Amino acid sequence: MTISVGDTLPEATFATMGEEGPKEVKSADLFKGRKVVLFAVPGAFTPTCHNNHLPGFVEHADALKAKGVDEIAVVSVNDVFVMDAWHTATNSDDKITYLADGSGDFTKAIGMELDLTERGLGLRSLRYAMVVNDGKVETLNIDDVPSNATASSAENILSAL
Numbered sequence: 001m002t003i004s005v006g007d008t009l010p011e012a013t014f015a016t017m018g019e020e021g022p023k024e025v026k027s028a029d030l031f032k033g034r035k036v037v038l039f040a041v042p043g044a045f046t047p048t049c050h051n052n053h054l055p056g057f058v059e060h061a062d063a064l065k066a067k068g069v070d071e072i073a074v075v076s077v078n079d080v081f082v083m084d085a086w087h088t089a090t091n092s093d094d095k096i097t098y099l100a101d102g103s104g105d106f107t108k109a110i111g112m113e114l115d116l117t118e119r120g121l122g123l124r125s126l127r128y129a130m131v132v133n134d135g136k137v138e139t140l141n142i143d144d145v146p147s148n149a150t151a152s153s154a155e156n157i158l159s160a161l
Contacts, residue, residue, distance in 0.1 A: 002110070002111035002112065003110040003111060003112070003137060003140065004137065005137050005138065005139065005140050006136065006137065007136070008135050008136050008137075009027055009031060009110065009132060009135050009136075009137065010027070010106070010109045010110065011026070011028065012026075012027040012101075012106035012109060013026055013027070013105075014027070014030075014075065014099040014100060014101055014106065015079075015099070015100040016080065016083070016084075016097065016098060016099055017080055017081075017084035022080045022081075025099060027106070027135075028135070030071070030073065030097075030099075031132050031134065031135040032135055033134055034070040034071060034133075034134065035068050035070050035131065035132070035133045035134075036069065036070060036071045036072070036073060036131075036132045037057070037064055037071075037072045037073070037129065037131055037132075037157055038073050038075060038130050038132055039053070039072075039073075039074055039075075039128065039129035039130070039154075039157070040075045040107070040112060040125040040126065040128050040152075041053055041054070041074060041075075041076050041127060042076070042114060042121070042124040042125055042126070042127060042146050043076060043077075043078060043121060043124055044076050044078045044082050044083055044085075044086035045082075045086055045089070048127075048146075048147050048148070049127075049149075050086075050090075052149045053127065053149035053152070053153070054074060054090060054092070055090075056149075056153050056154035057074070057096060057154040058090065058092045058095050058096060059154065060154040060155065060158055061095035061096070064154070064157070064158055064161070068161070069131075069161070071097055072095065072096050072097065073096065073097040073098075073099050074096055074097070074098055074099065075099040075100075075106065075107075075125070076099075076100070076124075076125060077101050077102070077103075077104040077107055077113075077123055077124050077125050078100055078101075078102065079100055079102045080100040080102065083098040083099070083100040084098065101125070104123045104125070107123075107124075107125045108123075112125050112126045112128060112142075113125065114126045114146060124146075126142055126146065127142070127143040127149060127152050128140065128141060128142040128143065128151075128152050129141050129152035129154075129156070129157050131157060131161065139157065141156055141157065141160075
């Protein structure tokens with residue numbers, strides 16, 4: 001079942017890179033009592049994700065935060081080392097939190113998995129963006145075609161706030 005507006009996000013554990021190496025980030029710590037924009041990409045460094053989707057959130061980070069957003073996070077079914085390398089390559093400073101959902105547990109729990117096995121990519125995530133307020137989904141925009149980053153764009157999320 002795909003998550004919907006009004007649903008509470010399930011408990012999940014992500015990985016992010018800390019100063020001393022990989023560290024766990026619990027969904028409760030990320031979302032409880034906070035407004036978070038969470039967007040998902042099928043894969044770090046993939047053309048649409050790297051060139052179209054992520055840059056909009058970097059560009060509009062200040063405007064999103066001015067509308068009451070506490071944190072902007074990107075999640076992908078990639079390992080923490082790939083997500084850290086992507087963070088370094090994007091020069092996004094501390095505007096975006098990069099969350100690794102390495103085994104896709106969170107992605108599967110919210111019904112957003114995308115099987116790209118035929119393309120040699122295995123299990124990935126659909127492209128989406130959501131506004132989460134205190135763990136509850138307020139806005140959910142899912143792109144019908146993973147190679148598009150239109151419904152889930154930063155501009156659409158900004159206009160929904």
